[in-house]
Amino acid sequence: MESTNASTANFPGLLKPARPVGFTGYGAYVPRYRLPNSEVARIWTDAKGGPVKEKAVTGPDEDVITMSIEAARNAIARAGISPLLLRAVWIGSESHPYAVKPSSTVVAEAIGASPHIQAADLEFACKAGTEAIVAAIGLVGSGMADYAMGIGMDTAQGKPADALEYTAGCGGAAYIIGPAEDALCLIESTYSYVTDTPDFWRRAEQKYPEHGQRFTGDPAYFKHILAAAETMMEASGTKASDYQYAVFHQPNPKFPQRAAATLGFKPEQISTGLLVPVIGNTYAGAAIIGLTAVLDVAQPGDRILMVSYGSGAGSDAFSLVVTDKILERRDRATKTADYIARRTPIDYGNYVRYRGKLALR
Amino acid sequence: MEIPRHWRLKQQRYALVGEVCPHCEGKIFPPRDVCPHCSGEAKTPYAFSGRGEVYSYTRISDGPAGFEESAPYTIALVKLEEGPLVTAQLTDLGGQPVDIGMPVEMVTRRIRSDGDERGMIVYGYKFRPVMAAQA
Numbered sequence: 418m419e420s421t422n423a424s425t426a427n428f429p430g431l432l433k434p435a436r437p438v439g440f441t442g443y444g445a446y447v448p449r450y451r452l453p454n455s456e457v458a459r460i461w462t463d464a465k466g467g468p469v470k471e472k473a474v475t476g477p478d479e480d481v482i483t484m485s486i487e488a489a490r491n492a493i494a495r496a497g498i499s500p501l502l503l504r505a506v507w508i509g510s511e512s513h514p515y516a517v518k519p520s521s522t523v524v525a526e527a528i529g530a531s532p533h534i535q536a537a538d539l540e541f542a543c544k545a546g547t548e549a550i551v552a553a554i555g556l557v558g559s560g561m562a563d564y565a566m567g568i569g570m571d572t573a574q575g576k577p578a579d580a581l582e583y584t585a586g587c588g589g590a591a592y593i594i595g596p597a598e599d600a601l602c603l604i605e606s607t608y609s610y611v612t613d614t615p616d617f618w619r620r621a622e623q624k625y626p627e628h629g630q631r632f633t634g635d636p637a638y639f640k641h642i643l644a645a646a647e648t649m650m651e652a653s654g655t656k657a658s659d660y661q662y663a664v665f666h667q668p669n670p671k672f673p674q675r676a677a678a679t680l681g682f683k684p685e686q687i688s689t690g691l692l693v694p695v696i697g698n699t700y701a702g703a704a705i706i707g708l709t710a711v712l713d714v715a716q717p718g719d720r721i722l723m724v725s726y727g728s729g730a731g732s733d734a735f736s737l738v739v740t741d742k743i744l745e746r747r748d749r750a751t752k753t754a755d756y757i758a759r760r761t762p763i764d765y766g767n768y769v770r771y772r773g774k775l776a777l778r
Numbered sequence: 779m780e781i782p783r784h785w786r787l788k789q790q791r792y793a794l795v796g797e798v799c800p801h802c803e804g805k806i807f808p809p810r811d812v813c814p815h816c817s818g819e820a821k822t823p824y825a826f827s828g829r830g831e832v833y834s835y836t837r838i839s840d841g842p843a844g845f846e847e848s849a850p851y852t853i854a855l856v857k858l859e860e861g862p863l864v865t866a867q868l869t870d871l872g873g874q875p876v877d878i879g880m881p882v883e884m885v886t887r888r889i890r891s892d893g894d895e896r897g898m899i900v901y902g903y904k905f906r907p908v909m910a911a912q913a
């Protein structure tokens with residue numbers, strides 16, 4: 418079939434749905450408890466702190482399913498639709514509670530979306546949530562469905578005493594993709610950049626991940642984030658100053674700050690969506706929960722660039738434009754800043770208990 | 779194994795779905811198909827808002843089988859804003875004291891594992907203190 422779209426012809430891999438789509442609802446979730454970096458440092462090192470102030474930690478009765486249910490309920494409240502209109506519930510995570518038995522069916526049942534739906538769990542390290550959203554864009558953009566939900570949520574695993582223990586946090590977000598005329602934020606196009614890169618992995622039945630130290634920076638995070646962002650900006654004929662906000666995957670504060678500077682973004686363009694200093698790295702939830710904080714305050718007409726990164730490795734870039742529907746919808750559910758403000762610090766002992774790191778049998 | 783029972787109860791457990799009486803509009807939880815107010819037949823599903831307040835509560839320090847790892851925890855009788863009283867665990871207290879009349883809201887959480895870590899995870903409603911006012 419002949420392409421009628423000049424930009425998709427010139428940029429292979431730029432995805433532009435045949436039918437215009439956007440986010441019609443969104444919802445965040447951050448658990449109540451926080452483990453300060455000073456607590457991790459107190460146990461394992463002589464240092465006073467780590468790369469972030471603190472990370473969000475689930476209570477003992479929470480997991481990716483329960484957190485996804487709450488984020489999904491927030492998204493439905495903002496979209497103002499019956500959950501029965503959803504044709505898909507796709508959940509990206511690397512910490513699904515079951516190895517075999519989908520999280521998505523439990524979430525779909527709890528929000529009242531089943532049984533006439535697609536449901537599946539996706540895994541692509543920290544990119545699984547945005548991959549779920551891209552799949553939902555395809556389903557709605559093709560006209561096969563009017564509404565579909567994509568979720569990215571994690572209770573990230575950090576091995577005790579490992580560098581990741583400072584930042585591996587819990588949280589994420591849910592998005593409802595629907596027709597552009599009902600959207601609070603238009604999705605103009607997406608572009609993904611994926612290669613086989615050995616920077617981070619967890620083998621089946623292993624509790625904690627491994628990372629290939631020298632692969633985590635330049636050949637992994639920066640290569641994919643920058644390639645996806647640069648191609649997206651070139652394809653859409655935009656430059657950094659055309660965006661009010663940019664959100665990048667945030668495994669720590671330094672990586673997104675350096676990526677933003679390399680691309681020409683100023684610190685004030687990324688500060689609203691940079692949540693890693695106060696909730697940690699929420700893996701599949703990291704970029705998309707940053708976007709919820711932006712949508713909570715953005716104005717109609719604002720342009721947003723979001724770029725995720727997942728180890729293994731790949732990045733999804735999204736070109737987004739906020740509509741006037743944001744103003745009436747964002748107050749219908751709990752805002753990300755309210756979840757962040759609800760915080761109860763815990764010590765390392767309670768952290769070990771809440772996160773199930775203590776073998777009782 | 780109680781898998782069939784968990785499966786039958788999932789709607790009511792996950793989302794606080796009860797019934798509304800077509801005769802007197804009374805809201806019913808848990809669903810029992812007969813209206814406790816007017817004794818009429820009542821089979822229309824009704825999703826409760828999940829908002830309510832603590833009617834009474836007790837602290838459990840020795841949990842029964844399946845709940846040992848959750849103890850200590852607080853069980854409350856919650857008066858839903860639609861009327862019915864339900865018994866449920868309170869969660870996300872974060873050390874804050876519980877008071878009679880405290881506003882709470884429903885959340886879906888892990889209730890327990892059926893057996894050890896090889897068993898099914900049972901999800902259901904609990905209540906937490908109402909979140910900070912939404913701007």
Ligand SMILES: [Zn+2]
Pocket residue numbers: 799800801802803804813814815816817818820
């Ligand atoms: Zn009645």
